[in-house]
Amino acid sequence: MNQKLLIFTDLDGSLLDHDTYSAEPALPLLHELQAQGHKIIPTTSKTESEVRHLKKSFDIKAPFVIENGAAVFLPADEFADFRDSLPVDGFYHQSFCEEASHWRRLIDSLATAFTGCFRRFSTFTTDEIMTATGLDKASAARAADRQYGEPVQWFGDEKAKIRFAAALINQGANVLEGGRFLHVSGKVSKGRALQWLEAAYSAREPETVFTTIAIGDSKNDVAMLEAADYALVIKSPVHPPPEIKREDSVFYSTLCGPAGWAEGMQSIITTIKDEAARETI
CATH class of the missing domain: 3.30.980.20 (Putative mannosyl-3-phosphoglycerate phosphatase; domain 2)
Structure with missing residues (x-):
């Protein structure tokens, strides 16, 4: 059975440096994961315009979640039968609250x-x-x-x-x-968007086992950090880490921003591989 990672990542302070907005330390691992078929899904408080621009800059090819879970954008070539209507600029979108x-x-x-x-x-x-x-x-x-x-x-x-x-x-x-x-x-959250998108992928690819990873540094990331199979809390240079209730499968970076992203993701990948190896013994 196929296995894929759905990596829901906050942007500001997580994939992007809090001050410079650079993602450079994380990009080699990000592109390696994407080349392996895993999905890097920006899940952010940012706008559609901002995320579209960043996706092009970083060459990210995946759905994205805007404005803290208010809407999900799906690539039309990957979700060709999602809607009867025509996609806009290559994406269908599903909104979850008022304007x-x-x-x-x-x-x-x-x-x-x-x-x-x-x-x-x-x-x-x-x-x-x-x-x-x-x-x-x-x-x-x-x-x-x-x-x-x-x-x-x-x-x-x-x-x-x-x-x-x-x-x-x-x-x-x-x-x-x-x-x-x-x-x-509205009554939206990054966690609800994560669950909706995981269900959409599972319905499209029932033969694939999807593992969800959530990455964030702030209070508005808590819902998805609680909802994912694995959670990565990125160290912030400006505020304490968000408080989450779960204790299992939670990782905390020692580095800030994109350096912490790469550090924490590498730890999660190693853990997933070790757990898979134990299951085959």
């Missing part, structure tokens, strides 16, 4: 109660996005092209942040904390 305008209205409804505590990402100019994120101008413009959710820059204290999140959740939103922003969207 961004809905969440912006909810956030704005809290402006008076939380005066001076936050600012919506869509009100930033391109130059302000560059300052807040360290992105270059073209990348900042792609980051602004959000379809399903709204990042929020938080200025208030922790107690106010908890009340703010609770008020949004009471109105049907989901609030996730990333490395730089709070992310407000």
Whole structure:
């Protein structure tokens, strides 16, 4: 029976360096795994525009998940019978929540109660996005092209942040904390997207055994770190690791960003091979 890895990887702070956005230390192993037929699946808070650009830059050929699980994009040549409709720019897509305008209205409804505590990402100019994120101008413009959710820059204290999140959740939103922003969207998560995509692959290739790996460094990665067969928590230079409940098959990198990605993935691959060898004895 065939065996394949579905590797769901966060981008910022995980595959990409937190400050430079470089993936260089991880690319040799990434391309080796891809050449072996495994799937490298960007699973991120980033936008469709951002991920499409990065996929081309890194030559990643796989589905991708945007805006913390709000939508999954499937390569049309791999999922040819997924939809009756025509693909857009080579991909079909499946969305799981309302569009961004809905969440912006909810956030704005809290402006008076939380005066001076936050600012919506869509009100930033391109130059302000560059300052807040360290992105270059073209990348900042792609980051602004959000379809399903709204990042929020938080200025208030922790107690106010908890009340703010609770008020949004009471109105049907989901609030996730990333490395730089709070992310407000629907009841979506990277974990649900992982499970949906694993099921889609299993239905298409019933003769293949798929093993899922989730890689992340922030609180918004917890759902997929809990859902995968193996979890890799990447060391962050700016915040403590996310708290996860599981204890089995969890790996923690000692290096940050893409260097930690390569370090941790190599450990997981070795473990998978050792476990397979023991099963054949």
